[in-house]
Amino acid sequence: MPLAGLVDLALTAPTFQRLIEHTADRPGELSLVGAARARLFAASALTRQGPLLVVTATGREADDLTAELKGVFGDAAAMFPSWETLPHERLSPGVDTVGTRLMLLRRLAHPDDARLGPPLQIVVTAVRSLLQPMSPQLGLVEPVTLSVGQEVDFEDTVARLVELAYTRVDMVGRRGEFAVRGGILDIFAPVAEHPVRVEFWGDEVTEMRMFSVADQRSIPEIAVDTLVAVPCREMLLTDDVRARAAQLAAAHPTDEGAITGSVSDMLAKLAEGIPVDGMEALLPVLRPGQPVLLTDQLADGTPVLLCDPEKVRTRAADLIKTGREFLEASWSVAALGTDAPVDIEQLGGSGFVELDDVHAAAVRAGHPWWTLSQLSDESAMELDIRAAPSARGQQRDVDEIFAMLRAHVTTGGYAAVVAPGTGTAHRVVERLAESETPAAMLECGAPPKPGVVGVLKGPLCDGVIIEGANLVVITETDLTGNRGTPADGKRLAAKRRNTVDPLALNAGDLVVHDQHGIGRFVEMVERTVGGARREYLVLEYASAKRGGGSDKLYVPMDSLDQLSRYVGGQAPALSRLGGSDWANTKTKARRAVREIAGELVSLYAKRQASPGHAFAPDTPWQAEMEDAFGFTETVDQLTAITEVKADMEKPVPMDRVICGDVGYGKTEIAVRAAFKAVQDGKQVAVLVPTTLLADQHLETFRERMAGFPVVVKGLSRFTDGAESRAVIEGMADGSVDIVIGTHRLLQTGVRWKDLGLVVVDEEQRFGVEHKEHIKSLRTHVDVLTMSATPIPRTLEMSLAGIREMSTILTPPEERYPVLTYVGPHDDKQVAAALRRELLRDGQAFYVHNRVSTIDRAAARLRELVPEAKIVVAHGQMPEDRLERTVQGFWNREHDILVCTTIVETGLDISNANTLIVERADTFGLSQLHQLRGRVGRSRERGYAYFLYPPHTPLTETAYDRLATIAQNNELGAGMAVALKDLEIRGAGNVLGVEQSGHVAGVGFDLYVRLVGEAVEAYRLAADGQTVTTAEEPKDVRIDLPVDAHLPPDYIASDRLRLEGYRRLAAASDDAAVGSVVDELTDRYGPLPEPAQRLVAVARLRLLCRDAGITEVSAPSEASIRLAPITLPDSAQVRLKRMYPAAHYRATTSTVQVPIPRSGGLGAPRLRDLELVQMVVDLVTALQGKAQQEI
Structure with a gap:
């Protein structure tokens, strides 16, 4: 509770003491007047006499105030969040929102339950939650x-x-x-x-x-x-609710094609216990009874404090109006063509309640109603609290603030500076010391001491002056103008990295087998051979004989690493088992791959030969600048940053690519690398493809480097003549440290005094000659390239050491997933959705993908939402006009951008959080996925509406695509394909487009592996080592009477069982096998015996692979055979000594050994684990190695 001491000191002021005394007996009405920044102190003072509910106009204000109050009260302060959906929007609120609300209601109903946290002293909420009715007794579930x-x-x-x-x-x-x-x-x-x-x-x-x-x-x-x-929904499908839904549905039987999403359809599903999106709106008809308000859940006598009552009232009126629009739009669409089984007026009961009605109900229930306004009023009690001066990043003003603090503390006053991060706080102490102001870090929760400026880390947005307590408080925002987001400190672990499960196979999917080519997956079967049960994947291949049936191949689970899912440009023909066509296709692809590898390696050799600048290790300033980052870094981001710095500190020029979707935090890595270069006295060029990106980066770089002596300038087509001449001169004489610009930076006549780092954003969007220019830079300065198209992990591995890559696959902790609505197009609903976005001062994208009719679409929107400023953008506009339009949208000059799919990539407009896509049935999955990625990038909830024409039937594929995107679950198979589609594009950017034919021939994963092998061969040649032509890695076939499998009662799901097999088969050494075993034990419990044997077989395979043995089989019940194996004389002697009946045939390179019995004569022969151990002992002995336990 870092702010506790500071607030205690502030409340000693007479103005707050009077307030505390005045509210001791909880008067029914109380009007206070004070600036917005007085909220924290006023709320803290009012809480001295008992619990309190604080109401703000917006969710963001509630967020900020809660963060500040938590700095005073810890977990005894909490926020009651609003649904991110409006009551009739046909979307259900997010699970995390519902969970937080129900947990808080439970704490209010059970204040003494220590498992839930300390008793609540102060609850903050936005007016939206205050007006929204909810089911009774939610806190008692x-x-x-x-x-x-x-x-x-x-x-x-x-x-x-x-x-x-x-x-x-x-x-x-x-x-x-x-x-x-x-x-x-x-x-x-x-x-x-x-x-x-x-x-x-x-x-x-x-x-x-x-x-x-x-x-x-x-x-x-x-x-x-x-x-x-706690529950995940506020309306649970209890038996009563289901019975009521069934009763309503039965009263209005619908004809067969009930419109999906109509009321009748929803009721029918609810009656069967299937939750549907937006079912909360049916609350009044499914749970008849009086819904309750938040004020009904508070402890007796808890006052309600409205901050900015005028703003709250306006907000309440807007909410009621928009809610009403959604009520009419949603249900008229939903009840198309059927007489609705529910009366729309009845449903109004789940909509917002008038603010006056809430006020009256609260007063009746004995809750005092208090207000804190910024507008003065005769009868109101005024709080003596002023705003502190703010510099907003201007050095002269910062010096004045420091002088004021110095004067204040030398006369014995109290002063504090509050910064959001520890690093920033230490930097403030240093800067105060430089200006000869006495300053010291404060312990968490300690009050400032007289005569010294206390600096502390805490969540405070605005500074104040409270003369009654002789106290001045300044915040980081006052000094730099940067408003840090209240970081919770708590951050969810990385989401599951978005990799494609290589074998999430459905029957009929195409797969590539390294040795046999392209086949079709049929099923997963279990067969018992020689008393041992094993699982196999069955693949179908083209018939070897004309007109014959298809051939089948059974692939044992321990050689799953030979398989990959086929991804290529087109549908290929199946290979023939045993034919030469697969070998020929592979040879062709190999040849093509060699050329690419040669080019990549020659560039690499040049880089290695030319000396670059080795940057010094991080400076203390670097650590301070990084600490001021307003978000918590993701694991991938930290790894990438460490890798970039390590490259910069080497004497060889860096060439690293950072891949990650827009908004995954690539820019922050560039900021840190650029800052590091400037610390070493070098200049930095940041190259971007569009003026909009240049502006966005310029803003970010300036904001992050405010407070450090770094000069950041921009240079693009829109920079006027005089300014661009000054920038170019500054680059030449070294007075400008970082320049962010478009390809103007590459033009002749642009000279640098000492260029040390070039950052290239979205390289694939530059023209050919610009790319060549960038390539020539690579051999002598450090180059950091950023790309938003995901580059496949496999490719990243195979190019290791040539073009170093860092991939950021972990999305930042998104505060909220994007809510996705898929449904028929309806003008009323479009208007309601756009209005709701304007209501929260946001912007929207409206995608209409036909240039010929786009102006008509914009005109229709102007009629629907006349108050909105609407603008059109598409790829056929003159480039200059297009850039200015998008720039204007980014600067918030327009509310709605009606556009084609040009918004699909690279646009990062955090204030635009509603996306409406017309004719969504005509888009591909990856396009829908990319489009949806444009919204929901800030603290606001993002909404995506994918609409299709109401009266035309959808094709089956369009329906599947829309269903996939609507469910938006863990990347399902459909999403995985979309990701693969993007990966292929990403690979094209790295390898060159002309390779697509070969990719289609052998499948993507195998192709990438071939690239890796070729690169390795060239690299060895470049380093002067002899190169053996890359041999096919041979598959090790182990066919022994060992009952080795993952039993279905251990891992029930086929998909997860397949994943387990795949991981074991792909483990490349003993440590990797151990790691898979740890994971299986952790997730599913101790390994059963068949699984332990499977692990033993996996270890045996690794041993055989090292020894060059590709076959371990049991030709009969009495013997086993190893091949190929060549034994020198000493090993032959050892073999005869161990197994006198063994045979070694030099001509066929095979060893045949009898299987020993487990006891005397007539006892059964060894099998299972003992047999595997015996083979391990045999192989290690023949190699002359020490014995090892499996």
């Missing part, structure tokens, strides 16, 4: 509560989670999901930071541990012994 040592019925717990609207899945990936595996229960509660793995022994909870969504492994650093899982 029993959550699932588990703690170690407790006895609960396992089956009942699972059933209860389903009742509380949790979704059962194979593998937990998001809040509100749970998975069951034997006696292990994984639960991701809506308010938890990480999911929890609960182990049961019968009905007793024996162990609990947090685990990471990213890799499903436990996180041992975080201890956990209790779990409280």
Whole structure:
């Protein structure tokens, strides 16, 4: 509670003491007047006499105030968030929002339950939540509560989670999901930071541990012994609700084609217990009874404090109006063609309540109604609190503030500077010391001392002067103008990295087998051979004989690493087993790959030969600049930053590519690299393809480097003559450190005094000659390239050392996922959606993908939403005009951008959070995915509406695509394909487009592997080593009477079982096998015997691969055979000594050994683990190595 001491000191002022005395007996009405920044102190003073509810006009104000109050009260302050959807929007609120709300209601209903946190002293909410009715008694719904040592019925717990609207899945990936595996229960509660793995022994909870969504492994650093899982929906499908829905549905039987999403359809689904989006709107008809308001849930006598009552009132009126529009739009669309089984007026009961009605209800219930306004009023009590002066980044003003602080503390006054990060706080102490002002860091929660400026880390936005307490408070925002976002400090672990599960196979999918070519996946089967059960994948190949049936190949699970899913440009023909066509296709691809590899390697050799500048290690300033970053870095970001710095500190020029989608934090890496270069006295060029990006980067770089002596300038077509001449002179004489610009930076006549780093953003969008120019830079300065098209991880690996790559696959902790609505186009709904965005001062994209009719679409929108400023942008406009239009949109001069798909990539407009796509049925999946990525990039909730014409039937593929995007679940197979599609584009950018034919021939994954082999061969040649032509890595076939498999009762889901097999088959050394075993044990419990044998076989394969053995088989029940193996004389002697009956045939390079018996004569022969151990001993002995235990 970092601000506790500071606030205590402030409240000693007479103005607050009077207020505390005045409110001791809780007067019914109270008007206060004070600046917006007085809220924190006023609310803290009012809480001295008991709990309090504070209401703000907007969600963002509530967020900021809650962060500040948590700095005073810790967990006793909390926010009651609003639904991010309007009541009739046909979208359900997010699980995390609902969870937070229900947890808070539970805390209000059970103040003494210590498991939920300390009793609440102060609750903050936006007016939206105050006006919204909810189901009665939500705080009394029993959550699932588990703690170690407790006895609960396992089956009942699972059933209860389903009742509380949790979704059962194979593998937990998001809040509100749970998975069951034997006696292990994984639960991701809506308010938890990480999911929890609960182990049961019968009905007793024996162990609990947090685990990471990213890799499903436990996180041992975080201890956990209790779990409280609140419901995931505010309207639960109890038996009563289902019966009521069934009754309503029966009263209005619909004809067969009930419109999906119509009221009748929703009721029918709810009656069967299937939750549907937007069902909360039916609350008044499904739970008849009086809905309650937030004020009804408060403890008796809790006052309500409205901040800025005038603003709150306006906001309330807007909300009621927009809510009404949605009520009419949604239900008229939804009830198309059928007489609605519910009366629309009745549904109005779940809409917002008038503010006056809430006021009256609160007063009736004995809740005092207080206001804190910024407008003075005769009868009001005025708070004596002023705004502190602010410099907003101007050095002269900063000096004046420091002088004021110095004067204030030398006369014995109290002063504090509040900064958001520890690094920034230390820097403030240094800067105060430089200006000869006494300053010291304060302990967390300590008050400032007289005579010294106390500097502390805490969440405070605006500075104040409180004369009654002789106190001046200045914040980081006052000094630099940067408003840090209140970082929770808590950050979710990385989401599961967006990789494509290589074998999420459905019957009929095409796969590539390294040795046999392209086949079609049929099924997964289990066969018993020689008493040993094993699982196989069945692949179908083209017939070897004309007119014959197709051939089948059974691939054992331990050689899954030979398979990859086929991804190429077009549908290929199946290969023939045993034919030469596959070998020829591969040879052709190999030849093509060699050329690319040669070019890449020659560039690499030049770089290695030319001396670059080795930058010095980080300076203290670097650490301070990085600490001031307003967000928590993702794991990938930190890795990338470390890699970039390591490259810069080497004496060879850097050439690194950073890949990651827009908004994944690439710019921050560039900022840190540029700052590092400037610290070494070097200049930095940042090259971007469009003037808009140049402006965006310029703003970011300036903001991040404010307060440091770094000169950042921009240079683009829109920079006027005089300014651009000054910038060019500054580059030549070294007075400008960083220049951010378009290809103007590459023109002749542009000279640098000492260029040390070039950052290239979106290189693939530059023209050919610009690319050549950039390529020539690569051999003598450090180059950092950023790309938003994802480059496949496999390609990244194969080019390791040539073009170093860092991939950022982890999305930043998005505060909210984008809400996606898929449905028929309706003008009323479009208007309501756009109005709702304007209501929160946001902007919207409206995508209409036909240039010929785009102006007509814009005219129609102007009629629907006359108050909006609407502008059109498309690719056929003159480039200059297009750039100015988009620039204007970014500068918030327009509200709605009606455009074609040009917004698909590279646009980062954080204030635009609604996307409406007309004729969404005509777009591809990856396009829809990319378009949706444009919104929801800031603290506001993003909305995407994918609309199709209401009266034309959709094609099946269009329907599938829209369904995939609507479900938006973990990257399903459809999404995976879209990602692959993007990856192929990314690969084209790295390798050159002319390779696409070869990619189609052999499939993408194998192609990338060939590139890796060729690059390695050239690299060895460049380093003067002899190169053996890349041999095909041979598959090791192990066919022994060993019952080795992952039993379905250990891993029930086929998909997850396949993943387990795949991971084991792909493990390349003993440590990797060990890591897979750890993960399996953590996720599914101890390995059963068949699984232990599978692991032993995996280790045996690695041993054989090292020894060059490709076959270990049992030709009969009595012997095993190893091939190929060449034994020198000494090894032959050793073999005869170990197994006198063994045979070695030099001509065929085979060894045949009898299988020993497990006891005396007549005992059964060895099998399973003992047999695997015997083969291991044999192979190690023949190689002359020490014995090893499997």
